[in-house]
Amino acid sequence: MPPVETRLRVRYAETDQMGIVYYANYLVWMEVGRVEYCKARGFNYRDMERDDGVFLVVVEAQCRYLAPAMFDDEVIIETEVLEARARSIRFGYRVLHGAGGPLLAEGSTNHIVCGANRKPIRLPEKYRQYFAS
Amino acid sequence: MPPVETRLRVRYAETDQMGIVYYANYLVWMEVGRVEYCKARGFNYRDMERDDGVFLVVVEAQCRYLAPAMFDDEVIIETEVLEARARSIRFGYRVLHGAGGPLLAEGSTNHIVCGANRKPIRLPEKYRQYFAS
Amino acid sequence: MPPVETRLRVRYAETDQMGIVYYANYLVWMEVGRVEYCKARGFNYRDMERDDGVFLVVVEAQCRYLAPAMFDDEVIIETEVLEARARSIRFGYRVLHGAGGPLLAEGSTNHIVCGANRKPIRLPEKYRQYFAS
């Protein structure tokens, strides 16, 4: 399946005194990408948490920064599932400059599936189709 | 009672491309000041939420910005209770430059007391002494 | 002139352990609203800063919180100019639940016009039309 594309515009709040986007914000954008990934695949991450008590807890995050994003730039987050197992899911991301520009960053996050009590569980059957890589 | 003093150091993440602290972060510092206010008065805000289900929900916040704070500056948050009622508490804050410098900002937040279901309640008796202004 | 409407979706990062949007984030949304206000009026805030060295430095911010915003909610920021003077501009904001829901918050920010050296200046002629209230 092709990556899911999310567009957002860089906020002033996301810049730092170097005049570029502060590096931790790319992890926020990855989260925005994951949520849109779920919507594009046909369900809401919010409902999965709220209605089924299924949480995708981050156990690893990694990002390579290739070119800076600036205030008011439009950026595209391409999100895909790199690997889906019964108990864990790994997402991959590419952050691109919206105006056909360069690749700004690429990264990944690894998640374990947890129940409402934050104990690891197997991903319920109904969600498996959505995370097929 | 005198204000409670909290010291913190400006993080790089808190600056923006203007080279000064982004304005929303002062509200985060006010929250840090409130938590320290509670500790100085003899209880933990965390425990009040967790053990007694008492939440101080913000219903209004206001800040005047007088001079910019910069990366790595030490700032002092002076926190006090301006008004305490059965169902609401108003805090006041002064943000000062740590090195005997100027007043950077002053503001206030108004809170209603809520139970775990986010419905307004009266502040439980045991906490009244702590918020006496 | 009617307010300028900006839509955004609440990020997971913007929530706190109370399960609602952390209060400082409304000031970030106001900034997003200001930037969109400028675009809707016909210029870019970014360019005004970069090309003309004109900065709208926040000297006061105020927000009243009426109902909580939750993760994945769509919210609308309505932004307007409440008052424009030669040396200062005051914006007003209403934050609404996107699905025809209730008013979540309303607030205002007051700004002085500064040059690249952060000294107050008069708003250059070319920008006056854009901020007419």
Add this chain to the structure above:
Amino acid sequence: MPPVETRLRVRYAETDQMGIVYYANYLVWMEVGRVEYCKARGFNYRDMERDDGVFLVVVEAQCRYLAPAMFDDEVIIETEVLEARARSIRFGYRVLHGAGGPLLAEGSTNHIVCGANRKPIRLPEKYRQYFAS
């Protein structure tokens, strides 16, 4: 040289609706650790940027999350230099629960040395001693 230890207390703003610290904030804490690392070694990161125009631009960040941090927890950031070259520096971090508790996270960041124009440069001689691993 032993790692440099920095202590901080988890802010309410840093939690999310899962009731634990949002994952991007660990990268903010790593930055706080780097700044303290510099102070402990005898110089200010701020001055290096401001006076000598030397910037450590992040090109990669990575974090493994082992146990959650909660609101009001004291956490310790242990920061060390893993590798220092003429043009790049790699930091390693361990985030520990302050009360003798478990390891919460560990990670690393890789930086290239840049001049004021964001072009790569060699780390000036005077700073080499500070980053010896």
